[in-house]
Amino acid sequence: MKERRPRQSGLATSASHTSKVYPSDLTFSEETKGRSNRLRRRSTQLSVAMAPPPPQSHRSPSPSQPSGKSEVSDLKSQLRQLAGSRAPGADDSKRDLFKKVISNMTIGIDVSSLFGEMVMCSATSDIVLKKMCYLYVGNYAKVNPDLALLTINFLQRDCKDEDPMIRGLALRSLCSLRVANLVEYLVGPLGSGLKDNNSYVRMVAVIGVLKLYHISASTCIDADFLATLKHLMLNDPDTQVVANCLSALQEIWTLESSTSEEAARERETLLSKPVVYHLLNRIKEFSEWAQCLVLEFVSKYIPADSSEIFDMMNLLEDRLQHANGAVVLATVKLFLQLTLSMADVHQQVYERIKAPLLTQVSSGSPEQSYAVLSHLHLLVLRAPYIFSSDYKHFYCQYNEPSYVKKLKLEMLTAVANESNTYEIVTELCEYAANVDIPIARESIRAVGKIALQQYDVNAIVDRLLQFLEMEKDYVTSEALVLVKDLLRKYPQWSQDCIAVVGNISSKNVQEPKAKAALIWMLGEYSQDMHDAPYVLESLVENWDEEHSAEVRLHLLTAVMKCFFKRPPETKKALGAALAAGLADLHQDVHDRALFYYRLLQYNVSVAESVVNPPKQAVSVFADTQSSEIKDRIFDEFNSLSVVYQKPSYMFTDKEHRGTFEFADELGNLSITAESGESVVPAQRVEANDKDLLLSTSEKDEGREPGSNGSAYNAPSYNGSSAPSTTSQPLADLAFPSTGISGQASASSLAIDDLLGLDFAVGTAATPSPPPPPPLNLNPKAVLDPGTFQQKWRQLPISISEEYSLSPQGIASLTTPNALLRHMQSHSIHCIASGGQSPNFKFFFFAQKAEAASIYLVECIINTSSAKSQIKVKADDQSSSQAFSTLFQSALSKFGLP
Template identity: 45%
Template sequence: MPGEKSRGEIGEIRTQLNALSASGSRPEAAAAKKELFKKVINCMTIGIDMSSLFMLVMTAGMSNAEDVVLKKMLYLFICTYAQSNPDLTLLTINLLNKDCKDQDPTIRGLALRSLCSLRVANLIEYIVSPVSLALQDRNPYVRRTAVLGVLKIYNLDAAAVRNAGMLEDLHDMLQKDPDAQVVANCMSVLLETDSGQSLVTRALVISLLNRIKEFSEWAQCQVLEFASHYRPSDEQEVYDFMNVLDDRLSHSNSAVVMATVKMFLHYTLSMPATHQQVLERIKDPLMTLLSRDNFETAYAVLCHFHLIAQRAPIIFSQIYTTFYCRINEPSYIKHLKLDILAAIADETNAYDIATELTEYVNDIDEKLARKAIRTVGKIALEVQDVPGLVERLLGFLDIGKDFVTAETIVQVKDLARKYPDIAEVCVGSISNISLEDVEEPEARAAFIWILGEHGQGIQDAPYLLEACAQGFTNEEDQVQLALLSAAMKLFFKRPPECQQLLGVTLAAASAESSQDVHDRALLYYRLLHHNLQEAKRIVASPAPAITRFAEEQSPEQRDHIFDELNTLAVIYRKPSSSFTNAVPAHKEEEDEGLISIGGGSGGAVAAAAPAPVTAPAAAVDEGSSLLSHDEQQEAFFADPTSNGTPPAAQTPSPSPAAPAMDLLGLDDLLGGTSLAPPPAAQPQQPPAPPPLQLRPQPQLSPQVFQQKWGTLTNMAKFQHRLSASAMAFVEANKHQDFCKKVTAANIAVMASGGAPPTYRFYFHSQRADRETRILTESIVDKNTSTMQIIVKADDTDSPEQFQRLYQSVLDTL
C-alpha cells in the first residue's frame, strides 16, 4: 500500500526529528540531521507531501546555524512548501532575515535567494528591505543574487519594486559595478521590466562591448543580443564596433559566434558594400561550426546558412560541395542541406548539384530520395537555362520505383506550369506511363492535369482518362477534381473522343458526397448548358505561366525572419509572432481583456493611424455596449436563418438560364436526367453599386464613439476567415502591421488590444460623399483563424457597402 507506506515513513521521520531537536547542536547530532534531511528531501522528490513536518524541520535546522549544507536543505524545504503554508512561512522570515546579515557571504546569498523564492505576495514587505541592502553588499555573489531577487519581487508586485527605487539602483549598478556577472544580471532584469525599453544607449553599449571578455559565455550572448538593437550613428561607429568584436567570431562557443554574426549583419544592412564583405567574413566561422561533431549545433547553423543563402546565394555558390550529404549524418541534416543546395544553385553549379542529387535518388532512405527529386525539380524551376537539368529529372522515370515515378510526375507538372515551352518534352516522356501504375493521389492528380492540359499531344489521353473515370468513386477528392477539370478541357480540344468521358465524369461527380466535387460538377454542367463558347472561354482558355508558387516563402516573410536572426524563428522558418505569446507570463492576467483607446500601451493606434485621435486616452467602460457584444454576437451567429450574413446583405441568388442545347446528347449519357434546374425567368440584375469611398484621416473622439455605438441600429454582422499571412499581420509587432494596412484604406483605428487567443479592434471611418459615420468592431480568434465583425452606420446602405470594402482589405493581407 503506497499510502500506508508513506504515512509510515512520515511517522518515522517525525520521531527522529523530535529526538534530534532535543539533542541540540552537538557535533554528533549534526551528521544525523544531515542524513535525516536528505531522507526528507528524497521523499519530497518522489512526491510525498512532507508539509506536516514543517515546524519540526525548522526546529531541527535552526539548532545548527553554522552548517552550510544543512542550511541549504532547510532553505529548499521552506521554499517548497511556502506557498501551500503561508502562515507557517511567516515564522521563517526572522530566520531568513537574520541569515541575510550573516558574516559568511555564502549564507547571506543563500538566505536572500530563499527569501525571494517564497513567492507569497503577503510577505513582500518583509523581502524588499533585505534585497535593497543586499544590492549594496560588498560581496559580488550576494549582489548577483539580490539583482535576480529584484525580478522575482517585480513579478509578484511591480509597484513595490518601483516605490523602493530598486530599478534606479540597477541602472546605477549596470554602469558602475566592477563585477561583470552583476552587470549581466542587471541588464537581464532591466530588459525583463518596463524600464528596459530605454536602456539601449551609446554610452552603455560602448561600456559593455569594451569589457565583453570579462563576461561569461552566456552573458556575452546577452550583451551581444542587447547591442544588436542599437543603431550606430555613422559608418565609422559600425567599423569600431566590428573591430572590437572581430575576435568573437573565432570563439569556441557557437552561441557567441552566432550572436556576433547577427550583430554584424544587422549593423551593416544600410551599407551594401560592407554588408557583402561581412557575408564573406562570417562564412569561415560558420563553416568551422559545421565541422564539429555536434549535429544539433550543425542543424542550427545550417538553418542560418539557408536563410542567408536565400538572401545572397552567390556568397556560397562556390562552396556548394560543402553541403553534400555525408553517410553518417542524420536525416534532418541531409534534408536541410538539400534545401541549401536548391537555394545556392545557379548557372555555374546547377548541373553538378543535380548530378549529386541523382545519386541520392537511389538511396535506401525513401524520404531522402523523395526530397532529392523535389530538389532537382526546384532547381530546374529556378535555373531553367542550364541544359540537361530537365533531362536529369525525366531520367528518374526510368528507375522503375513507384514512389520515384510519382514524385517525378509532380515535379514535371510544376515545370509544365511555369515553362509551357518545354511542356512538349515533358509530355513526351510521360505519355508512355500508364495511369494504373501511378497510385499516390497527388501524383495521379498531377498526371491527370497533364493529360487535360496537354492532351492534344498525347494520342491515348481520352482513353487513359476514361479508364480512370470508370473508377471515379474510388478516387481521392483531389484526383476527382483534377479529373473533372481534365475532362472539361480535353472535351473542347477533342470533342468526339471525349463526349462520353465528360458525360460519365459529370454523372459520377454529381452523385458524390464530397461537396467540392458535387458543386464543381454542377458548375461545369450549367456552364455547358448556358453557353458552349462561354464555357470554353472560362474553362479551356490558355493558362498564364506561373511565376511564383503559393508554397514558396515570400520575400517579406524572409526579411521578417532575418530580423529575428539567432532565434527559433530561423529554425521554424516563420516569424516568432506565429508561435509565441508576446505578453510576459506574469502580465497575462493583468493585461487580459484590456483595450487601449487613443493610442495607449495596449494598442497600435499611435503607430498605425496617420492622424492620431486628438482626444486623450480613455479607459473602456466595461458596462458599456462597446464591449458587451458577446451576447448579441452569439445570438446572431447561433441564428440558423442569419447564415453569417446580415439581413441587408442577404439577396436571393438569380436562377440559371434555361438550357439552350442537349450538348451532343449529354443528357442521354446522364441517364436521361438533367442536372440543370427547371427553366425560370432570368431576372434583370440591378447595376452594381459604385465602390465605397472613404474620407482620409477621419476624426472621432472615444467618447463620441462610445455614444454612437450604443445608439446606432443599422448594422451588418459577418464572419471572415483569415489566411496564415493575415494572422501573422494581426499578431506581429503588437498589431501595428495590421493596423497600418487597415489605415491605408482610410479606416482609422480607435482601439486595439486583448490577449491571445482573442484580439479586439475598433475602427471608425466616414463616407466621402456624405457625413455618414461607420463604426466597426473586429474580434479575432487565433485558434480558429476567424474574425467576427460588426459594422454600424448612420444610414442603412453603408454597412453592406463597408462589408465588401473591409473584406477586400482583409483578403489582401
C-alpha cells in the same frame, strides 16, 4: 533578529527565536504546533490518512524511484522523529530522508504535506541538507503561502550568516518563495545583499530584485532598487553582477514601459553610449553567456557615425573565433545590424562570417548545427552568392539527423545558381535513392525547386525524367508532381515530358497528389498522349475506389478537357464521370460535376472557354513568404524566429515578446495588407480625416529650429516656394500628379487605378474623400545613416507598393548612381544603394519641408521585369500616401528627357 546566533543552535533556540518575529502561535516545537488553526486542521487530516501505518520499511531500491502515497506519510513520521535529534549521524539520516522527499518531488508526487517537518529539520549546519531544504521550500512555498511564513525566519537569519555562500543561498531561496504577502521581509535582506562585500551575494541579490519585481512590482520600485542596479551595472568589479544588472534592468523596464513613459525613457537611456562602451570595453571579462547578453544588447544601439561602427567591429572581431556558437551568432547579428546602411561593408561582413559559421556547423552537436544552419539559410536568402562556391558544405552526410539533412537540402536549393546547379542536382539525385525515404522525397522536391528557379533547365529536366523511370513508388510520385509544376512554367518541354509520363501506368501511382498531377497532365496534354481518353476512362470506372476528393475533382476537369480535344473518344468517359460526380457525396465534387453538366447543356464552346481557356505560362510561383516577413525575421536574427521561419508575433504571447516590441504593429499591418485591396481605400479615408486634424497642429509646432525649411527658400518640388505652398489651396497638389500622368506609361496608370490612387484630385470636384494636404519636400534634407537605421527599424511600414517603370527608365538604370542623381533633383535623397543588374536596391529618405517629419523608402528595382517594389515608412503616417505619390511620379520621370 538583531543578535546573531550560532548556526548550530538546536530546535529550542530556533523556536524561541521565531517567536520574536511572529505571533506566538507559530513556533516549531511539537507541543505548540497545534495552536495554529490551519496547521491543526492539516495535521488532523494527515493523521487520518496516516491511520494505518503502512508496514513497509525501506522498499524503494533507488532514492529517485520511490513508490507512492503511503511513503509520503512514512517519510513524515521519520522526519518528525529526526527533527529534534542531535545524535551523531542524524544529519546522514536526514540527508537520506531529504533525498527521498526531493526525488518524490521530481517525479511529480505531491510532498507538500511534509512542509512543516521539512522546516523543522532545517535547523542544521549541514550545508547539503540546507540546500535540499531550500529547494523543497522554493518548490512548495507558492502553493502553501501560510506555511511559507515558517521559513522566513530561518532564511532571514541565514541571510546574515558569516559565510557568504550561506548568505547567498538563503537570499536566493528567500526571493524564490513567490508569495506576495511575504515581500515585506525581502526588502531588508535584498538591500543589504546588494551592498554585500561578496560578489556571489551581490550576484544573487541582483536577480533577487528581479524576482521581487515579479512578485510585487510596486514594492520593488518603491524600494528604489533599480537605481542601485544602475549604479552596480556601471561600477561593480564583478562582471556577473554587471550582467545580472543588465538582464534585470532590461526585463523590468521593458515590462514597465508599457504603462510608464518614464520606464520607456529609462530603457532608452540604458542604451546610451557610455553604458554601451562601458560594457564593450570589458567584454572579455564577461562569461561567454554574459557576452551573448551584452552583444544582443549592443545590437540595438545606433552608433553615431561610421568610425564608431568600425571601432566596435574591430574590438569584437575576435569574438567570431569563439568556440561557443551562441557568442559567434550574437557577434554576427551585431555586425549585420551595424552595417545595414553601409552596403559595401555589409558585403564584407558576409564574407567575414562565412568561415566561422561553417565551422560552427561542423564542429558542434547536431542540435547546434541545426541552429546555425537555420541562420545560414536566412543569410543565403538575402545574399545567395555568398555560399555559391561553398555548396559542398551542405551535402548531406548519411548519419546526420533528418532535421539537419532537411535544412541542408533547403540550403542547396537556395545556393544553386548557374555555376553550380549541375553538381548540386547530381548530388541530390544520389539522395533520391536514399534509404531514408522522407529525405529522398525532399531531395526530389529540391531538384524541382531548383528547376523552377533556373533559366536553363535542360539538364534538370533529364534528371527529373530519369526519376520517373526509377520505378520506386515515392520517387515516381514526387517526380510527377514536379513535372506538372515544371510544365506550367516551361510548356516548351511538354513533348519530352509527355513522352515519359505517358509510359507510367496510372495503376502504379497511388498518392493523391501524384495521381492528381498525372490526371492534370492527361487532361492538359490529351492531344499529345495517345491513350489519354482510355486511361481517363479506366480511372473513371474506378471512381468509387478513389478516396481522395482532390483526385476526383481533377479527374472531372481532365475528362472535360480531353473531351474538348477528342470528343468521340472521350464521350463515354465524360458521361460516366459526370454521372459519378453528380452522385458523389463530396459536396465540391458534386457541385463541380453539376456545374460542368449545366455548362455543357448551355453551350459546349462556352464550356470550353471556361474549363480550358488558353493559359499563359506561370512566370514565378508565388513566394510563400512576403519580403516584409523575411525582413522581420532578419531583424530578429539569432532568435527562434529564424528557426521557425516566422516572426515572433506569430508564435509568442505579447507579454513574452521582450525586446522585439515592434513586431505587433507590423503583424497587424501585414494581415490587413493581405486581406485584400478593397480595405485600403476605406483605411485611407480614415487616415485622411486624421490627417486634416494633424496637419493644422503641425503647422504650429512644426517650425522647430532644426527643420527650418523656410530658411533655405529653395524651389520646392512643385516649383512654388515652400512657405507659400502650405497655405495654398489643396488643389495645388494636383500639379505634380496630373503633370506626370500624361507621361507615365500606360501600365503604371492602370495599376494606380487599381490601387485607387487619387488621380482625380486635380479636378478638386470630388468633395470626399478629402484630399491629402499639399506635400513639399525639403530639398536639402539631411539624415545620418545611424538615424536612418534606427527609424527604419522602429517605424512600421505604412505603404508597400509595386510600380512599373518606363522602358526609358530601365534603359537609363545602368548604374545605381544615375537614379540617385535623378531622385535628388526631386528632393528625395539616397542613403544607401547596391545591387547589380537586374536587381538594384535603394534606400531613400526625404523630409517634409518646414517639418521634421521624415519619410524612408526601400526601393527594389528589377530591370528585367521593369518593376519596382517600394516600402514607405514615415514619421507622420498620415501623409505617407501623398509622399508615395510624389515618389512614384519622380521615379516615373526617370530616363525621360
